[in-house]
Amino acid sequence: MRDFDLKRLQQEQLDMLKEVDRICRKHGIKYMLFAGSALGAVRHGGFIPWDDDLDVCMLRPDYDKFLDVAQSELDSEKYYVQKEYSEHWMSCFSKIRKNNTAFMEKVVPKDPLQHQGIYIDIFPCDNLAKGGFVAKLQFLSSKIVIAKCLSKKGYLTKSFVKKSFMLFCRILPFKPFLSTALRRKDICSERVHSFFAASHSLEKSCYMRKWFTETVDMKFEDGSFPVSAYYDELLTVLYGDYMQIPPPEERVCKEHAILIDFDNSYEKYVGMQKNMKFDEFTKSIR
Numbered sequence: 001m002r003d004f005d006l007k008r009l010q011q012e013q014l015d016m017l018k019e020v021d022r023i024c025r026k027h028g029i030k031y032m033l034f035a036g037s038a039l040g041a042v043r044h045g046g047f048i049p050w051d052d053d054l055d056v057c058m059l060r061p062d063y064d065k066f067l068d069v070a071q072s073e074l075d076s077e078k079y080y081v082q083k084e085y086s087e088h089w090m091s092c093f094s095k096i097r098k099n100n101t102a103f104m105e106k107v108v109p110k111d112p113l114q115h116q117g118i119y120i121d122i123f124p125c126d127n128l129a130k131g132g133f134v135a136k137l138q139f140l141s142s143k144i145v146i147a148k149c150l151s152k153k154g155y156l157t158k159s160f161v162k163k164s165f166m167l168f169c170r171i172l173p174f175k176p177f178l179s180t181a182l183r184r185k186d187i188c189s190e191r192v193h194s195f196f197a198a199s200h201s202l203e204k205s206c207y208m209r210k211w212f213t214e215t216v217d218m219k220f221e222d223g224s225f226p227v228s229a230y231y232d233e234l235l236t237v238l239y240g241d242y243m244q245i246p247p248p249e250e251r252v253c254k255e256h257a258i259l260i261d262f263d264n265s266y267e268k269y270v271g272m273q274k275n276m277k278f279d280e281f282t283k284s285i286r
Helices: 006-027 035-044 060-073 132-153 160-169 175-182 231-239 267-273 278-284
Strands: 055-059 079-082 094-098 102-104 119-127 191-193 206-208 215-220 223-228 259-261
Touching: 006 060, 006 094, 006 119, 006 223, 035 055, 035 215, 035 223, 035 231, 055 060, 060 079, 060 094, 060 119, 102 267, 119 175, 132 160, 132 175, 132 191, 206 231, 223 231, 259 267
Parallel strands: 055 119
Antiparallel strands: 079 094, 094 119, 102 259, 119 191, 191 206, 215 223
């Protein structure tokens, strides 16, 4: 990946988080920092120093409410709400994007109108069935939904297994598997899942509902934002001994992007993506 100003990227993401926080507090929407962002809050008091993304999670009713109000609350000149399964965003979670920036990932979009600006992720958390077999069926269904979404978005991978699975999933129907994964009828279930946050593990994606309904504010950079009141239990499921800082050789950025531009729109680079293979595109921007 090209060199970029990680601190500047984190500041852009923090500004977006503050907008999400403002909207949620105004409308009584419960949300919390999730995954690496929650770990950063607990262990570092902000971003994990080498992390390049920011994750927010909401239970499905709050998630739906947020998406309903965010578009009218955010400055449309500055920000864009990239809503799940929308016309130009075939994905199972949503993002807040910053206009007039570029954050180009391992995708050559089939839709040239897909927004590719700097973003933060907004993940839904859904009902988990009580029975173990049905929960596994939910997990499998979510993987099919994710694969179909990735294929439609133009996701690029060198993995034969991933390519084969995405190709196989193309012939499968979409709505039945989405409905199975969501389990909307299990609203009183004591457990929830974050399968659409694209975890590779069933066990690391299943939680107690109260972990997402009870939050505490915690310092994150120059602000204070909600994390799970059960952050110890949640982070232990996700990361094990989460307070153990990795050795220096493992403190590397995940490199979600292959190109970041803070001052120019992604539209400047769409033409470079079109009709290019991933290796050709990455070579052309180095």
